[in-house]
Amino acid sequence: MADVFTFGLNHHSAPVSVRERVSMAGDLVRPALDALRSTFGSSLKEATILSTCNRTELYLAARPEIVDHIPTWMADFNSLDASLIRPHLYLYNQEQAVRHAFRVASGLDSMVLGEAQILGQMKTAVRTADEAGALGTMLNQLFQKTFSVAKEVRTQTAIGAQSVSMAAAAVRLAERVFGDISDTKVLFVGAGEMIELCATHFAAQNPKSIMVANRTLERGEALASRFDGQTMRLADLPDHLHEYDIVVSCTASTLPILGLGMIQKAIRQRRFNPMVMVDLAVPRDIEPEVATLSEVYLYTVDDLGRVVQMGNDARQAAVVQAEAIIDSRVQNFMHWLQNRSVVPVIQGLNHGAHVVAKLELEKARKLLAKGISPEQALERLAKSLTQKYMHAPMQALNRSQAEEKAQLLDVLPKLFPYQEKDDTTPAQSSISQAEH
Structure with missing residues (x-):
């Protein structure tokens, strides 16, 4: 029987410099699932991979013996030395793994307490695992219950109320430098969901202009049109970067697209006027060395997380309520899991009984x-049927000693109930003989 495990790292356990090394873009998750199953074979029953800017987690239904080998697999798949990531990894088993899944989906483990985006990301991860054939009964049941718990938490508590989002935090950090955003020009690099959220927040501050740079102009134009903005290709960034006061970047690139040299050139063209750069991508879009430039205020997802954290204290009462709901639902799921482990035993007993009955019936015929x-x-x-059915428990009782015998004497009457001595059944008679 397989156990449920959660294995990974997140913004609590690892800095962005480590998270970006194991982050898996959407098109990498399927190959990773295939590699996992190929590596561990029948010891790995089911798997789902959740990878976001704040976490990379493996949800597994597997035999315990593979657990020690997961860090090595994770490092090898990402072409890393295992010593780089091992100190940041966490492992949850069974009840802990279930509780962690519930907390993640409910926004309790997020950098932005109560944020709803993680739920959609988890559903995408489950859908990918299902399409890859890596999802089975155990994890499917876990995630369906996870989604139900997340809905219950958001419905019955104020966990998401007055949530300070990453996008709102980006605006606040930019305001610290420029004061009034309406005097600035804003450039968004990428056109995904996170950029869309940021564009919405910045547009509300009425900046002088909004520009969207994206690999495909069509998608960039679709986003820019919502905010009366313009678009350009990523290839044109080096020639126009200096025109913008605020740059917010979040692409799926595996390598930085805004390098130190490019930004140094832009700063000179700006006559050394300050520039705010917000890197929401994991792996990062902006080379970390850019932070050494005195004119550039570079913020990563971890920097924004610290701003967000300051607003989390007001929602702690909702957290207490949410944790109580989760505790209850974890116990419900563990009860289902434990009952599920009984099924093979019941099936085996039924099969054995049918075999015996079939053989004895043939003899009678x-x-x-x-x-x-x-x-x-x-x-x-x-x-004959009575003797066959009673043979195993009688043999176990005869061979048992001390504590084991006491346990059997307590259990067997429950499995083979018998009446008082004046109405002795074959089962009772057999057990009585075995005791003597």
Whole structure:
């Protein structure tokens, strides 16, 4: 029987410089799932990979013996030395893994307490695992319950109320430098969901202009049109970067697209006027060395997370309520999980009983064919069935000693209930003989 495990790292356990090394873009998740299953074979029953800017987690239904090998696999898949990531990894098993999944989906483990985006990201991860054939009964049931719990938490608590989003934090940090955003020009690099959220917040401050730079102009134009903005290709960035006071970047690039040299050139063209750069991508879009430039105020997702954290204290009452809901639902799921482990045993007992019944019934038919009376055949059938069914418990009782015998004496009457001595059944008689 497989156990449920959660294995990974997040913004609590690892800085962005480590998270970006193991982050998996959407098109990498399927190959990673295939590699996992190929590496561990039948020891890995089910798998789902959740990878966002704040976390990379493996949800597994697997045999315990593979757990020690997961860090090595994770490092090898990302072409890393395992010593780089091992100190930042966490492992949750069974009840802890279930609770973690519930907390993640409910926004309790997010950098932005109560944020709803993670729920959609988790649903995408589950859908990808299902399409890859890596999802089975155990994880499917876990995630369906996870989504139900997240909905319950958001419905019954104020966990998401007055949430300070990453996008709002980006605006606040820019305001610290420029004061009034309406005097600035803003450039968004990328056109994904996070950029869309940021564009909405910045547009509300009425900046002088908004520009969207994206690999495909069509998608960039679709976003820019919502905010009366313009678009340009990523290839044109080096020639126009100096025109913008605020740059917010979040692409799926595996390498930085805004390098130190490019930004140094832009600063000179700006006559050393300040520039705010917000890098929301993991892996990062902007080379970390840019932070050494005195004219550039560079903020990463971890920097924004610290701003967000300051607003989390007001929602702690909702957290207490949410944790209570989660505790209850974890116990419900663990009860289902424990009951599920009984199913193979019940199936085995049923199969064994049917085999014995079939064999004894065949013997009875042969006796009838030889001319024995139906009454005698039934008596022999009943006696033979009783002996067969009682053989194993009698043998176990006879061979047991001390504590084990006491346990069997307590359990067997419950499994084979018998009446008082004046109405002795074959089962009771057999157990009595075994005891002596």
